[in-house]
Amino acid sequence: MSSILTNNSAMVALQTLKSVNKSMGETQSQISTGMRVASAKDNSAVWAISKVMESDVKGFKAISESLSLGESTVAVARNASETVTELLQDMKGKIISANESNVDRNKLQTDIDALTDQIKSVVGAAQFNGLNLLSGSEDVNVLSSLDRANDGTVSSSDITVARQDLTFDAGVMGTGATLGGNVAATLGSNSLAGVAGTEFSSSxxxxxxxxxxxxxxxxxxxxxxxxxxxxxxxxxxxxxxxxxxxxxxxxxxxxxxxxxxxxxxxxxxxxxxxxxxxxxxxxxxxxxxxxxxxxxxxxxxxxxxxxxxxxxxDSRASEVAFSATAAVSEGDGYRVTIDGTNYDYVAGKNETFEDVANGLKTVIDGAGLDGISSKVTYDSANSQYVLQLDNDGADVSLAVDGNAGGTATGGLSGLDDLDVTNDQGAAAALTNIETFIDTSIDAAAAFGSVQGRIETQSEFIGKLTDSLKSGIGSLVDANMEEVSARLQALQVQQQLSIQAMSIANQAPQALLSLFR
Missing domain, CATH: 2.60.40 (Immunoglobulin-like)
Structure with a gap:
């Protein structure tokens, strides 16, 4: 049956043309944007996944910047620590010369003072963006990663940079728990017979x-x-x-x-x-x-x-022996009182009784007490560090004590008290300079280790970001070769649909012949 009111062929042709035009619009959109999934309506699931991954990429870019900042800060601290080590080695050469008998010790002392001032300058200037890792004891955290769990929760990871205090700051004894039980003094007067009292003498x-x-x-x-x-x-x-x-x-x-x-x-x-x-x-x-x-x-x-x-x-020296079993915490302060004057050392983070003993030695030696000399030894039989104190002068009193909760002593405290103008001071400086050199070497090594870790993490974050970008691209990017081929096919289909539409619209005209 033919009808001039209902043209089924034209309707079919119209729907086909609409479908082709819609597909062509989508294809042209992919060509213009380069994306297969440009919005949530294109593919909501893929779009949601890609947006989560894109947010992670932006986060990792921020982390990369944080790592770059942290790496630069640590590099400054490492270079400063290495410079301090070199200056201390130069100072050691001066001290060795001062232990000879035919040298001008006053001139050598002038050189040592100049090197000390230079070390202070290096430590003070070793900051990046206002952060100095050679001062204080508080750790610094560098944001290093963004970790997404299977359930979608996100957490961050840090690389901890431990400060290495190379300042000249004197510690401040705390008023916390007593630590007197961790240290004991044995007087060095005839230990075979034993002597009562608190005096230690030169006999x-x-x-x-x-x-x-x-x-x-x-x-x-x-x-x-x-x-x-x-x-x-x-x-x-x-x-x-x-x-x-x-x-x-x-x-x-x-x-x-x-x-x-x-x-x-x-x-x-x-x-x-x-x-x-x-x-x-x-x-x-x-x-x-x-x-x-x-x-x-x-x-x-x-x-x-x-x-x-x-x-x-037995040797003549009195002994200050530290516990073989107790631990040392940051802020633990130990005091040696000689003839009524206190000499304190407050431990920093991760220090041991060896550090405490050496620290007290440098403080006491730096005071330049007439006739008082010191030495740190390790008592292998009792597994404890011992600070030996000898007296060449009149009898003086000796007492020891300790308290927690103090402010740590700087790693180079006492360096500015080295005095090589006399025999006793030159001998003491020769042993103490080794402690200072070890401290600066440990600091440089610690910074070098963490800088290497930051560099490795930075390289990994860069590669991870590239991988995420590639993954996002595989989800949402259009295949341009495929889209180009589809566009050509759709253009042919569009032309055919238009032609079919034209034919369908011409069909009613054939009915005119019936009325002639």
Whole structure:
């Protein structure tokens, strides 16, 4: 049936043309924007995923900038630490020269003061954008990553940069919990006999050697070894007594001139006195006299004809021993009081009792106390660090204490107190400079390590950002080759649809022939 009111062919042709035109519009949009999914209506799921990933990309760009800032800040601190190390090494050379006898120590001190001022300048200037990692103890966090979990929650990750305090700041003792139980002082006056009170003095420690049952004749040989040096006495052919042998050994020991060793005799007893500051002195006795006995400090050491071995005169120095089991926390302050004057060191982050002992040594040495010298040792038998303090002058009091909650001492505190104009100061500076050099080397190494980590993370973030961009592109970007081919096909379809539309519209005209 033909109708002039309803043209089904034209309607079909029109719908086809509309469909082709719609597809052509979408294709042209993809060509003009370059995107297959340009809005949520194109593909809501893909669009949502791409927008989340795009937000992550923007976040990672900000993280990359944070890493660049952090890397530059750490690089400044590392370069400054390395410069400080070089200046300290130059200073060490001056100090070594000052320990010679034929140099102008005042000129060397001037050079050391100039190097100290330069180190202060380097530490003070080692800032980037107002942040100085060589001052204080608070850690700095550098934003390093954005982590998205499977459930969509987002968290950030940081790279922690530990400050390395290379300032000259003196610590401030806290008023927190008492730490006196972590440190104890042992007075260095004759530890064999023991001395009451709180004084430590310049008198030496002694050992008594009492001889008995000496063979009257036979020209026996007696070898007395003190501090690694041996003196020999040969008794007479006859008429020998314990008194005469003791006197002969004492005379031989006195004539040997062993450093820090003196001897006296009373009847059959030899008293050996050692003023060795920091080293124990070993005493041994051997003899060909098969009858002699030797009692050391009344202890009956040795048997007939045997003498004795391995007896020790303790060093003269007093000892400040630190706990072998307790930990050191930031702000823990320890105090040594000498003759009523306090000398404090407050620990920084991650420090140990070795650092505390060395810190107290530098503070005490820097005070330039007349006759007071110090040394830090490790007591392997008790697994603890010990600060030895020796006194060459009048007796003075010694006390120790500690409290938590203080402000940490700067890593180079005491450097500006080095004094090489006298023998005692030059000797102390030679040991203390090593502590300062170790501190600056540790700081430079720490900064170098974290700078390398930041660089690695920055490279990873760059690659990750590129991967995310590539992934977003694969989701939303248009395939231009495919779109171009589709456009050509749609153009042909559009022309055909128009032609079909034209044919369909001409069909009613055929009905006119029926009315002629």
């Amino acid at each position: 030496g420690n002694t050992m008594t050697v009492q001889l008995a049952a000496v063979t009257a004749g036979a020209s026996n040989t007696y070898n007395l070894q003190v501090a690694g040096e041996t003196v020999t006495f040969t008794s007479a052919a006859s008429g020998n007594t314990a008194d005469s042998v003791a006197a002969g050994l004492t005379a031989a020991l006195s004539a040997a001139g062993i450093e820090d060793i003196t001897a006296s005799v009373a009847t059959d007893t030899i008293t050996i006195t050692s003023t060795s500051k920091f080293d124990d002195v070993e005493v041994n006795l051997s003899t060909s006299d098969s009858a002699v006995t030797a009692n050391v400090n009344g202890g009956g050491a040795g048997g007939a004809g045997a003498g004795f071995t391995g007896e020790t005169i």
